[in-house]
Amino acid sequence: MxxxxxxxxxxxxxxxPVPYTPIWMMRQAGRYLPEYRRTREQAGxxxxxxxxxxxxxxxxLQPLRRFGLDAAILFSxxxxxxxxxxxxxxxxxxxxxxxARPLRDETAIAALQIPDLNRLRYxxxxxxxxxxxxxxxxxxxxxxxxxxxxxxxxxxxxxxxDYRQIKTLMYQRPDLLHRLLDTNAQAVTAYLxxxxxxxxxxxxxxxxxxxxxxxxxxxxxxxxxxxxVLGGLLREYDGRRVPAIVFTKGGGQWxxxxxxxxxxxxxxxxxxxxxxxxxxxxxxxALQGNLDPMALFxxxxxxxxxxxxxxxxxxxxxSGSGHVFNLGHGISQFTTIDAVTxxxxxxxxxxxxxxxx
Amino acid sequence: MxxxxxxxxxxxxxxxPVPYTPIWMMRQAGRYLPEYRRTREQAGxxxxxxxxxxxxxxxxLQPLRRFGLDAAILFSxxxxxxxxxxxxxxxxxxxxxxxARPLRDETAIAALQIPDLNRLRYxxxxxxxxxxxxxxxxxxxxxxxxxxxxxxxxxxxxxxxDYRQIKTLMYQRPDLLHRLLDTNAQAVTAYLxxxxxxxxxxxxxxxxxxxxxxxxxxxxxxxxxxxxVLGGLLREYDGRRVPAIVFTKGGGQWxxxxxxxxxxxxxxxxxxxxxxxxxxxxxxxALQGNLDPMALFxxxxxxxxxxxxxxxxxxxxxSGSGHVFNLGHGISQFTTIDAVTxxxxxxxxxxxxxxxx
Numbered sequence: 001m002x003x004x005x006x007x008x009x010x011x012x013x014x015x016x017p018v019p020y021t022p023i024w025m026m027r028q029a030g031r032y033l034p035e036y037r038r039t040r041e042q043a044g045x046x047x048x049x050x051x052x053x054x055x056x057x058x059x060x061l062q063p064l065r066r067f068g069l070d071a072a073i074l075f076s077x078x079x080x081x082x083x084x085x086x087x088x089x090x091x092x093x094x095x096x097x098x099x100a101r102p103l104r105d106e107t108a109i110a111a112l113q114i115p116d117l118n119r120l121r122y123x124x125x126x127x128x129x130x131x132x133x134x135x136x137x138x139x140x141x142x143x144x145x146x147x148x149x150x151x152x153x154x155x156x157x158x159x160x161x162d163y164r165q166i167k168t169l170m171y172q173r174p175d176l177l178h179r180l181l182d183t184n185a186q187a188v189t190a191y192l193x194x195x196x197x198x199x200x201x202x203x204x205x206x207x208x209x210x211x212x213x214x215x216x217x218x219x220x221x222x223x224x225x226x227x228x229v230l231g232g233l234l235r236e237y238d239g240r241r242v243p244a245i246v247f248t249k250g251g252g253q254w255x256x257x258x259x260x261x262x263x264x265x266x267x268x269x270x271x272x273x274x275x276x277x278x279x280x281x282x283x284x285x286a287l288q289g290n291l292d293p294m295a296l297f298x299x300x301x302x303x304x305x306x307x308x309x310x311x312x313x314x315x316x317x318x319s320g321s322g323h324v325f326n327l328g329h330g331i332s333q334f335t336t337i338d339a340v341t342x343x344x345x346x347x348x349x350x351x352x353x354x355x356x357x
Numbered sequence: 358m359x360x361x362x363x364x365x366x367x368x369x370x371x372x373x374p375v376p377y378t379p380i381w382m383m384r385q386a387g388r389y390l391p392e393y394r395r396t397r398e399q400a401g402x403x404x405x406x407x408x409x410x411x412x413x414x415x416x417x418l419q420p421l422r423r424f425g426l427d428a429a430i431l432f433s434x435x436x437x438x439x440x441x442x443x444x445x446x447x448x449x450x451x452x453x454x455x456x457a458r459p460l461r462d463e464t465a466i467a468a469l470q471i472p473d474l475n476r477l478r479y480x481x482x483x484x485x486x487x488x489x490x491x492x493x494x495x496x497x498x499x500x501x502x503x504x505x506x507x508x509x510x511x512x513x514x515x516x517x518x519d520y521r522q523i524k525t526l527m528y529q530r531p532d533l534l535h536r537l538l539d540t541n542a543q544a545v546t547a548y549l550x551x552x553x554x555x556x557x558x559x560x561x562x563x564x565x566x567x568x569x570x571x572x573x574x575x576x577x578x579x580x581x582x583x584x585x586v587l588g589g590l591l592r593e594y595d596g597r598r599v600p601a602i603v604f605t606k607g608g609g610q611w612x613x614x615x616x617x618x619x620x621x622x623x624x625x626x627x628x629x630x631x632x633x634x635x636x637x638x639x640x641x642x643a644l645q646g647n648l649d650p651m652a653l654f655x656x657x658x659x660x661x662x663x664x665x666x667x668x669x670x671x672x673x674x675x676s677g678s679g680h681v682f683n684l685g686h687g688i689s690q691f692t693t694i695d696a697v698t699x700x701x702x703x704x705x706x707x708x709x710x711x712x713x714x
Binding site for chain 2: 162163164167168170171172211213214215216217218250252253270271272273276290291292293294295297298299302303306309313328332334
């Protein structure tokens with residue numbers, strides 16, 4: 001593998017000194033890019049796009065050709081794992097993902113097995129190919145859904161507004177839900193380790209739905225099984241530390257607990273104040289975030305002002321603290337190219353003052 | 358007006374000693390009650406139900422006939438105010454509320470006026486009628502949406518998943534949004550005061566969408582205008598303090614700011630730990646909440662255990678601190694009557710230990 005030319009992202013995650021604050025964007029390979037829309041159309045379906053390594057590689061690289069982003073992230077979907085477990089993932093146009101066979105009873109949960117990783121070969125092939133094509137330009141991030149977030153989709157069968165099915169299971173049969181979460185945790189661990197072995201240089205766990213849980217239950221049903229994943233992860237590979245990031249959307253009240261997870265960085269949504277987050281996590285982890293994706297609709301001056309506000313909220317970055325700039329959620333499909341250009345430029349330029357040793 | 362027989366709710370809001378923790382439930386007059394569904398059908402439409410004082414009164418009283426709740430809340434909708442401003446509220450079956458004329462440009466916002474309260478006469482008539490029919494059994498709560506939450510609907514024109522329209526306005530033209538929020542604040546103040554004069558004994562401001570704002574912007578665009586409302590409210594009427602409750606869904610990280618608002622109580626969703634909330638608000642306000650409505654699907658034992666957990670999280674309630682039990686969001690239409698009976702019983706019974714002087 002060629003040597004990494006830009007390792008600012010990896011070093012920021014490990015809270016090592018860097019010259020500026022690195023930036024990447026959740027869902028940076030996505031519909032706001034005309035070239036993505038063309039490739040997506042070529043692919044015919046979202047599943048075909050995600051399952052064809054050459055196409056997944058192409059869309060992963062597209063945003064890097066336009067913007068000076070400091071990391072690439074594998075183009076895939078968090079639901080590949082339950083799909084490989086046999087739940088039958090379908091993307092209905094305009095409706096989001098749906099499972100043909102959601103888990104609705106004890107028999108279905110008891111029968112659930114961690115998937116044969118060969119069924120996810122297309123993901124690892126994409127990782128290897130992207131890593132090769134990147135040629136060391138920037139690091140590649142692998143990812144997975146958290147055990148809880150995957151369970152939400154697996155039990156609800158689709159997105160939900162009230163999470164009634166999985167919460168009914170949680171309150172009525174916590175034992176059964178823990179069994180499902182344990183299976184998911186084992187599957188996610190194996191899945192992320194295979195991505196690391198295929199070439200992912202950092203990994204991120206998306207706990208997209210952890211924030212719908214009550215205080216106390218979040219710790220039991222989300223955090224506990226994310227910790228299980230982190231405990232089984234390869235933390236060094238090929239002679240280099242593989243940083244792990246955990247992102248709980250809506251998890252701002254639980255950062256003190258999350259700082260004890262054993263990950264290198266926490267992803268934050270835009271409701272979190274970065275100065276307060278540094279304080280409550282005692283700079284024990286790096287922080288990633290946290291611009292509201294909707295700020296990208298404010299025009300050049302507002303985008304730059306919001307970026308500077310976030311950099312100022314984090315404050316001085318030095319040895320022992322780390323900040324990776326990101327959005328607090330995926331970029332909107334309606335975002336303009338110019339807006340992203342302004343953001344990346346402002347972060348790279350304005351952040352240098354905060355890294356002066 | 359007949360004397361109030363059960364003032365436990367009002368006293369708890371004012372952090373005065375009470376023998377047990379009072380309980381009411383957001384959306385307690387609602388679709389989970391078969392008698393509500395019958396009245397709703399009779400009414401023909403949701404708007405007719407909300408706009409006919411006799412029907413609004415009937416559904417307000419229905420849950421009190423079944424359960425030993427400690428407060429009644431006016432049956433209405435938060436969108437009555439923008440409707441009276443001329444935006445044309447419509448309820449499309451299965452789709453939620455929608456405005457025929459959302460605010461989409463400067464001209465529309467500049468033209469917006471606080472509504473003629475006569476157009477909201479049906480609300481005040483309902484309040485008077487309910488108060489009379491309650492005959493002092495329990496206090497009656499009036500309510501309104503917050504200036505920010507109303508603005509979300511007024512600009513988006515309907516519910517939203519990303520709040521792109523209003524956030525674009527916020528980032529591009531903060532001056533214009535503040536103008537809209539100022540008009541809303543004046544309207545909400547007049548609306549709540551008229552409810553108080555018609556007989557509401559406490560008022561609640563629902564900031565349902567405050568939690569979608571970034572830290573910093575929440576304080577500027579939501580909190581500031583809610584404070585404006587509180588500053589203009591009648592705080593005493595008919596010789597008695599009229600407590601005001603503010604509820605920001607997803608506002609758990611901003612409780613220290615909210616405790617300085619000038620309201621008597623803060624509503625909390627289920628992501629908040631009550632012990633932490635008491636600490637951060639220094640018992641400066643009473644707290645209302647915070648059971649996950651989905652816990653009501655756990656069966657009798659789990660419902661009671663969750664209720665006890667919340668009471669224990671709050672801990673000892675004495676002079677200077679106050680707790681009103683509630684859900685952290687509206688009750689689900691799929692909830693059973695038995696579940697509510699269990700909850701009310703457990704709160705009333707188990708809470709007594711925490712009120713022992």
